[in-house]
Amino acid sequence: MKSCAFQVRELLFIMIILGIETSCDETSIAILEAKKEKAYFFIKPIASVVSSQIKIHAPYGGVVPMLASREHTKNLPLVFRKVVQDSFDVKKIKQKIDLIAVTSGPGLMPALLTGVNFAKTLAWSWRKPIIGVNHLEGHLLSVFLPEKNKISLLPFQELQKIFPAIALIVSGGHTQLIYVKNIGHYQIIGETLDDAAGECFDKGARILGLGYPGGPAIAKEAEKYRIQNTEYRIQKLPRPMIDSKNYDFSFSGLKTALLYAWQKTNKKERKRLMSQFAFELEESITDVLVHKTLQAANDFKVKSIILGGGVTANQKLRLKMQETIAQQKNPFNFYFPLLQYTTDNAMMICLEAFFNISNKKLNYKNLNWEKINADANWRL
Numbered sequence: 001m002k003s004c005a006f007q008v009r010e011l012l013f014i015m016i017i018l019g020i021e022t023s024c025d026e027t028s029i030a031i032l033e034a035k036k037e038k039a040y041f042f043i044k045p046i047a048s049v050v051s052s053q054i055k056i057h058a059p060y061g062g063v064v065p066m067l068a069s070r071e072h073t074k075n076l077p078l079v080f081r082k083v084v085q086d087s088f089d090v091k092k093i094k095q096k097i098d099l100i101a102v103t104s105g106p107g108l109m110p111a112l113l114t115g116v117n118f119a120k121t122l123a124w125s126w127r128k129p130i131i132g133v134n135h136l137e138g139h140l141l142s143v144f145l146p147e148k149n150k151i152s153l154l155p156f157q158e159l160q161k162i163f164p165a166i167a168l169i170v171s172g173g174h175t176q177l178i179y180v181k182n183i184g185h186y187q188i189i190g191e192t193l194d195d196a197a198g199e200c201f202d203k204g205a206r207i208l209g210l211g212y213p214g215g216p217a218i219a220k221e222a223e224k225y226r227i228q229n230t231e232y233r234i235q236k237l238p239r240p241m242i243d244s245k246n247y248d249f250s251f252s253g254l255k256t257a258l259l260y261a262w263q264k265t266n267k268k269e270r271k272r273l274m275s276q277f278a279f280e281l282e283e284s285i286t287d288v289l290v291h292k293t294l295q296a297a298n299d300f301k302v303k304s305i306i307l308g309g310g311v312t313a314n315q316k317l318r319l320k321m322q323e324t325i326a327q328q329k330n331p332f333n334f335y336f337p338l339l340q341y342t343t344d345n346a347m348m349i350c351l352e353a354f355f356n357i358s359n360k361k362l363n364y365k366n367l368n369w370e371k372i373n374a375d376a377n378w379r380l
């Protein structure tokens with residue numbers, strides 16, 4: 001985003017937001033400074049701590065909700081202490097924070113409740129306003145986040161070049177195509193009918209014995225095959241719903257096809273063909289995601305494609321999307337988040353709260369903790 005050094009900068013409002021995220025298996029707290037100026041949004045991440053529970057859930061091959069909740073309860077005060085130490089120090093923090101933001105949904109109910117209760121207690125004891133925000137909108141907006149202590153100036157004019165857009169939000173729990181008219185104006189145009197894309201990576205990795213989380217494990221194994229470039233010996237896996245006329249997805253059949261193909265493979269051969277299976281699974285998932293996203297972007301005649309969510313850490317997905325966009329007659333602008341903001345983090349929750357307040361022109365000082373609740377199935 002361009003510098004505005006020579007522009008007249010009139011400050012409309014400034015906020016320091018403390019955000020809390022516990023919807024799945026990361027306990028995260030962050031602090032963001034954000035301003036609305038006459039022609040720009042000013043965005044500056046100040047502190048961020050993400051405590052991952054991967055080791056706890058790994059033996060089960062997926063997130064166990066009650067274990068996640070137990071770990072969040074244990075980690076929240078520790079993560080909070082670390083964020084305070086990394087930002088304004090314990091004596092100043094209360095005075096500095098203008099607003100508390102918390103993920104209210106969607107997510108795992110026992111996990112969400114820990115963050116929501118922590119945030120409400122903090123809001124009550126500090127006498128601060130609090131806002132509950134949507135986890136998936138956070139993923140969608142994470143493209144606007146710069147690195148810690150760096151400043152991003154987002155001109156309002158730039159937004160007109162970005163929107164309308166199609167956002168592909170792909171995580172462990174969700175796979176959605178969203179028509180984004182502007183920040184805050186969303187229409188879900190397609191979603192998965194069964195497993196999410198991240199879930200397919202996770203279950204696929206479990207079948208192949210590659211561990212949890214499956215996305216990075218499959219990507220690493222697939223890369224081995226790309227480097228070896230040996231003869232392709234396995235059968236092609238399906239690309240589910242790639243030619244369907246709608247924007248929905250289905251990944252559970254792909255997982256089953258992988259399972260059958262793997263079971264049919266001679267046990268002695270499996271070790272040698274493992275990287276080919278991982279490669280084929282990654283190719284299949286990314287083919288479907290890219291094809292459907294481009295189909296939606298062309299049909300809705302948007303200006304841009306936006307990626308968000310844990311699966312968009314996948315390099316193959318980014319590359320394939322970029323190459324396919326470049327082949328279009330009218331290429332779309334392409335935005336994806338910094339790697340650190342692809343998986344769950346509280347910084348995106350802070351930013352979402354800021355945009356919510358600045359767009360809806362809410363008097364945020366009236367936002368009260370009594371109205372905040374967790375909603376595991378909150379739809380955007």
Ligand code: KG4
Nearest residue numbers: 171172173198213215216310311314343344
């Ligand atoms: O957004 P996220 O952190 O949590 C949810 O909201 O679900 O996404 C986690 C998902 C997991 O399924 C994980 O396997 C997947 O993102 N993931 C990846 C990669 N890194 C994480 N999938 C493919 N390739 C990756 N590099």
Ligand code: ZN
Nearest residue numbers: 171310343344
């Ligand atoms: Zn997520």
